[in-house]
Amino acid sequence: MKLKNQxxxxxxxxxxxxxxxxxxxxxxxxxxxxxPTSGDIFGGDALMQGSDMVVVLSRPFKLDIKLYGPxxxxxxxxxxxxxxxxxxxxxDEKNNxxxxxMEGQNQRMIEVAPPKAERPEGNYQRFSQxxxxxxxxxxxIGTEI
Numbered sequence: 472m473k474l475k476n477q478x479x480x481x482x483x484x485x486x487x488x489x490x491x492x493x494x495x496x497x498x499x500x501x502x503x504x505x506x507p508t509s510g511d512i513f514g515g516d517a518l519m520q521g522s523d524m525v526v527v528l529s530r531p532f533k534l535d536i537k538l539y540g541p542x543x544x545x546x547x548x549x550x551x552x553x554x555x556x557x558x559x560x561x562x563d564e565k566n567n568x569x570x571x572x573m574e575g576q577n578q579r580m581i582e583v584a585p586p587k588a589e590r591p592e593g594n595y596q597r598f599s600q601x602x603x604x605x606x607x608x609x610x611x612i613g614t615e616i
Contacts, residue, residue, distance in 0.1 A: 472521045486513045488527070498534055501543035501589065505529075505536055507554055525557040530573075543589030549573045551580055 475482050491497070492511045497504045507527040509515045519525060531539040531546045539546045546552075553569040571580040 475521075484518065484522075486518065489513055493534060498536055500536060500538040501541065503541045505531060505540050507556070509556055512556075519557055522557060523559040524555070527554045527556055528552070529554060538589055541593045542591060544586045545589065546586060549575075550586060 474480070488507065488511045492507060499505075507529055509519045509525065512518055512525070512527065529552045530550070531537075531552065532548045532550060537546060538544070539552070549572050551571045551573050553571060555567045555569070558567075568585075570583050570585050572583050573580050
């Protein structure tokens with residue numbers, strides 16, 4: 472952080488995700504739990520504090536998720552979603568995902584429009600109560616976690 476503040480440079484750090492992103496509860500179709508969080512990043516606390524921008528790439532189809540996130544995006548094998556977990560000095564929290572198609576044969580990703588959504592209005596589940604250590608989640612699709 473000292474070097475970044477002293478010199479006009481950009482520091483890029485790569486790290487891996489924890490295995491919690493692969494848990495069964497995270498694979499429930501059309502759930503907010505499909506999205507990566509800062510807790511999924513190895514060394515996430517330190518990385519979040521020192522970063523101006525944190526980006527996580529997700530390939531839902533690789534985890535056998537065909538309806539992704541609360542909007543239930545229809546994802547295919549070549550879909551890659553870039554989640555902007557942190558963008559310092561950016562007040563727009565609504566545009567925190569960039570959709571891309573992967574062209575493996577050309578070793579590149581191309582930005583595309585969001586895929587078709589089953590629920591364009593979203594389905595952000597909210598925690599209604601906590602009972603006996605279990606979190607009960609209200610959801611139109613009846614998911615309980």
